[in-house]
Amino acid sequence: MDQAADKLQTATGLKTATEKAEETSLNSFYRVVVGSIQTLQREKRLHQFSKDYFDTIVVDEAHHAISPGYQKVLQYFDQAQVLGVTATPDRGDMRNLGSYFESLAYQYSLPEAIKSGYLTPIKALTIPLKLDLSQVSMQAGDFKTKDLGTALDPYLEQIATEMEKVCKTRKTVIFLPLVKTSKKFQEILNNHGFKAAEVNGESDDREEVLQDFEAGEYNVLCNSMLLTEGWDCPSVDCIIVLRPTKVRGLYSQMVGRGTRLAPNKKELLLLDFLWLTERHELVHPANLITESDDVAKKMTENINEADGPVDIEEAEVQATEDVVAEREEALAKKLAEMKRRKRKLVDPLQFEMSIQAEDLTNYVPAFGWEMSPATDKQQKSLEKLGILPDEIDNAGKANLILDRLNKRRDAGLTTPKQIRFLEQRGFQHVGTWQFEVARKMIDRIAANGWRIPNGVDPKTYV
Incomplete structure (x- = not known):
């Protein structure tokens, strides 16, 4: 306060x-x-x-x-x-x-804040330790902390050994599931040559320890989820999350302790472990920067396969390109099927991919009205404008697409029907064309007996 x-x-x-x-x-x-x-x-x-x-x-x-x-x-x-x-x-x-x-x-x-220079860049490094969480039970939608402490104990020595390779010169905060695990890990780290301190909710000297850590008396600070909110120490340049979680907000709070700017601080190093669990999708560094599950999964795969720390912004760009390539491959198969069905309306996915609208593809409804089904009025409007409404499962997405269609009309860009016609004939990303350019190409095709004119290769045409 x-x-x-x-x-x-x-x-x-x-x-x-x-x-x-x-x-x-x-x-x-x-x-x-x-x-x-x-x-x-x-x-x-x-x-x-x-x-x-x-x-x-x-x-x-x-x-x-x-x-x-x-x-x-x-x-x-x-x-x-x-x-x-x-x-x-x-x-x-x-x-x-x-x-x-x-x-x-x-x-x-977060990416905007990093690009604007208000937060430090984040580099993620996967530590090749396979920590087994398969026996950890769930409570209130996340892992049970008591079980996590038991599952983590056998790996603490190995984690300390891995930390020696990358954390010796860094100011590190470690989040652990239990106070007793936090205290045990502090002892292990000190035996490995670190200057480690530990704080918890019952520490009488908490303020003193935090001040000493900030002043450089210690280079590692262990805590059992005490420092997730409200505590600032800008010089922290390494975060280790040894409390695996399914909750993105909790993960962001932990990582946030290391994103502040400080003199001579170039980046935040974020260590990620190979948590083994068959039942639950964990939060990883990728989830800090993208809300797309597909991009996050691809980012995590790419970071795991890298030889060293990876800038998460660069990783997102690469993963997005990979995911788009995979989606386009899937879309090509879908379009081939649509050709056989001779559907008159444009599938929403085709429209989104064609106009390269990642925000539409990854849209998740947030407010009550957005989650309800698309209204009859929205469905009729979409159909009138050439979009197949059956594939849109909520009012929020319908509203976004209708808004985008109106803006595209005002900007003189292609209609869904033009996109469908030309992309069925092999033209690429017709959604980025001007309306008049598409109209002239369709007129040329019509004048040529509904065949592609000589000298035009749809796959390379710009």
């Missing part, structure tokens, strides 16, 4: 009142209150305020906003405007933030 108040004052000049424990904001002349959710959700504390006391509520770490404690406060001040801010907008229990928030106000991605 002190950190939030300090940053708010630095950025805006606004000083704040505080609502926590014995401190209260009532009768303060400051217009902004920084409050603890643990304090505010208490009945007695909450009812000291009138329901219209706040005009605006900003929820930091807003991925928690749909939990009962936050909802108790937000529903009490139900006349206030609410803005949620989070670096990790998804929840482990898969309850969607769209069930509470009405719209996405602004999105700033």
Whole structure:
């Protein structure tokens, strides 16, 4: 809370009142209150305020906003405007933030932040240790921490040996599933020549240890999921996640401890292990930068096969190209089948691939209305514009495609029917052509008895 108040004052000049424990904001002349959710959700504390006391509520770490404690406060001040801010907008229990928030106000991605110079580049390195998670059970949608600690124990010596090869000159934070595992690994690391410290929720000297780590007294800091939110040490340049997870938000929080800029810091090294599990898809470095499952899987394969650390932005570019090539191969087979069926409407996948719209192909609905089936009106509009509506399974995707079609019409680009006609005859990415160029080519084909004119090779035609 002190950190939030300090940053708010630095950025805006606004000083704040505080609502926590014995401190209260009532009768303060400051217009902004920084409050603890643990304090505010208490009945007695909450009812000291009138329901219209706040005009605006900003929820930091807003991925928690749909939990009962936050909802108790937000529903009490139900006349206030609410803005949620989070670096990790998804929840482990898969309850969607769209069930509470009405719209996405602004999105700033990790690659954008790295390109703009606000965060450090990330390089991922796969460590060739095969850690078996097949016996680890699940709890609340993720791996059970007690089982994880037991599964991890036999590998700690080997992990320390691997760390000696890449971490000796780096400032490293390690996330582990249990306090006892964290303490055990600290001892092992010190025996391997590291200067390792450990912090947990019951550490009396936690502040002192964190300050000493920041000052360089230690080069490795072990913790059992204590430092996932709210702690900043910009000089950290290596993150090791020894708490495998299915939850992208949790993984992002852990990696986020190492993405801050610092003098002489060139990159963040992110170590990834070969976790063996047959039942569950784990979060890997690839999931930090892409929401496409296909691209993430291909990135993870490529990083695993690389000889050294791989820049995750470069890895995404390569994986995207690989996935597009695979999709185009699959699309070619689908188009051949469509030719046989002589379908008059364009399959949405063909349209998306033709106009090279990765955002449409990887679209995932977020808000309630987006998840519902496409309306009759949307389906009729899509069909009228030449798109087969049967393959579009939600209203959000239908809305995006209709919006894209309108923008393409205004920009004078090809229609779905032109795309279908010309791509059936072997022309490539007709979705990137101008409407008039496509019309003239179709006229030439029609004038030639519906055959490709001499001198035109559809596969190489630009």
